[in-house]
Amino acid sequence: MTEAIERAIGPAPVAAPGQPPLIELVGVTKTYGEGTAAFQALAGVDVQIEDGEFVAIMGPSGSGKSTVMNILGCLDVPTTGEYLFRGVHVEELSRNQRALLRRHCLGFVFQGFNLLARTTAVENVELPLLYRGMGLKERRAAARDALKLVGLDGWETHTPAELSGGQQQRVAIARALVTHPLVLLADEPTGNLDTHRTKEIMELLASLNRERGLTILMVTHEPQAASYASRVVHFIDGTVERDAANGHAGGVH
């Protein structure tokens, strides 16, 4: 596991005894703008996430859930505080190092799918592997496996325009999974889908978490989607208001 981080950013700076937690936020704040126009999106967040968890981050608009997601996804850095990814201080990494960390350790699923247009499903899924410099045959095989995993075998040569919203999101999930990430980050993955497709996608994510032990962090404002998670973190006004295990994860649907 730490091998992937080392490939991304070189030898781990801290040789901590035992396995450090996968993700640890310590007193993270985020302020946008300066002076009187300054807006504090996060006001001191402490969260710890272990391997194999399925965490839903919820909260109303402006509660800071997207901001924390961007920080967790290494797309953004905290203004103050610490973000430790398997013991590595992400806030100290350069832009390129964070990109490499994303490349090797993280998988992203977006609300708007963000697939390349006019590009077949299998080529979309291959994209992260291309940046890893993997050869064509290996890449193609891995992409086909990932598509099979999300139940899209037979759809490899279809372009996004030929796929339904649910299928497009499955392609996006396959693209995130193809690199075998340590964490899958999903930002409102069902935001553009109807209830039926939402159910499909959430069941897929839940089964990936259950059967393959994939760690999933998901931002959502839909209680239906959040109910699949094993843990729900509620944000309000830039702080964690409630952080609790979800008793009936993936339950009564």
Added chain:
Amino acid sequence: MLWNTVHLAVKEMRRNLMRSILTMLGIVIGVAAVVTMVTLGNGATKAVSDQIASLGSNLLMLMPGQRFGGPNRDRGSAPPFKAADVQAVQSQIPGIKALAPTASASVTAVWMAKNWSTSVTGTNNDYFTAGNWTLASGRTFTDGELAGGAPVCVIGQTVRTKLFEGQNPVGSAMRVKNFSCEVVGLLKSKGQASMGRDQDDTVIMPLKTVQRRLAGNQNIGAMMVSAKDGVDTEALKARLESLMRERRRITEDKEDDFNVLDTREIATAMSGSTKILTALLGAVAAVSLLVGGIGIMNIMLVSVTERTREIGTRLAIGALEREVLLQFLVEAVTLSSFGGLIGLAIATTASITLTRVMSLPYVFNGQINLIAFAFSAAMGVLFGYLPAKRAAGLDPIEALRHE
């Protein structure tokens, strides 16, 4: 990494064929226009200088009367040259290779049932040297024919075609005015002269023949003076002028009533004007290249703006800024240089076809090909690269949010 990026770029271009074609189109048109225009202009310049060279080199034309627009506009009032003037030039001025007095007349030549209106020039054998004429067949005049004003002639290719068609005219006798004239020689074609005058539409006879049988006087219309190689035509011209002033008794306070024309002057003037024309054409084409460049700029800007989300996605899944940039740079370079090459191919085809249609020589100009190609490629690369640089430098979050 580089190979991978090239691979990505080529894939991207194939996938967005329409966008790629539109981008290339601007470059293709710009390059094709500028190269074709300049090539045609160069062809025209070459044609003009070729024609002037065919008039004869180091040639001075001595004519009575003033040049156009001079104070003594009435040429008729100036006395013509006489045989004595020719002798004076011959004996008193050094450095002359050929001296041909000429007398002209318009006639209708008849052979069998055909007739053709043409102009007759009476002269001597120096005329062929001075005018750069060569014989296709037959001979020039004998001394006896020149001295006796014999009814013989050498004809140009146009007269041959009009009267004799495909046959060899040498040895035949054609009727000119009221006498029968034996064709002793046939000139090689010189082609169209400048300003549409056909140099091959000519009949050449001994001077005395024209004076006696056609003009009915001893006048000499003009003298063609060809300088020896290495002789300064300016100095020769000055000598001719002072000799003629003296012979024609022109006092200090009077203007010349004759005129010495230097073909090199005409050549300079005419090639100067075609050069101006070429420059003008080039300028028009440069504007079209610029417009093409702005087209490239537009489509590149639009395409990169349109692809900001794509850039965001690539950055989010772990592409480095320089990888994204390199991809766009490779795309821009490939599109621009490919478009440039197509443009050059079209320009070459169009230039060869058009020069053939306009009967101009095709002159390949490597410099303009290079400049046009380099300019459009630079436009493509610059305007493909700059917006991509901006987009790749964006926060991935910002780029992803872009609609």
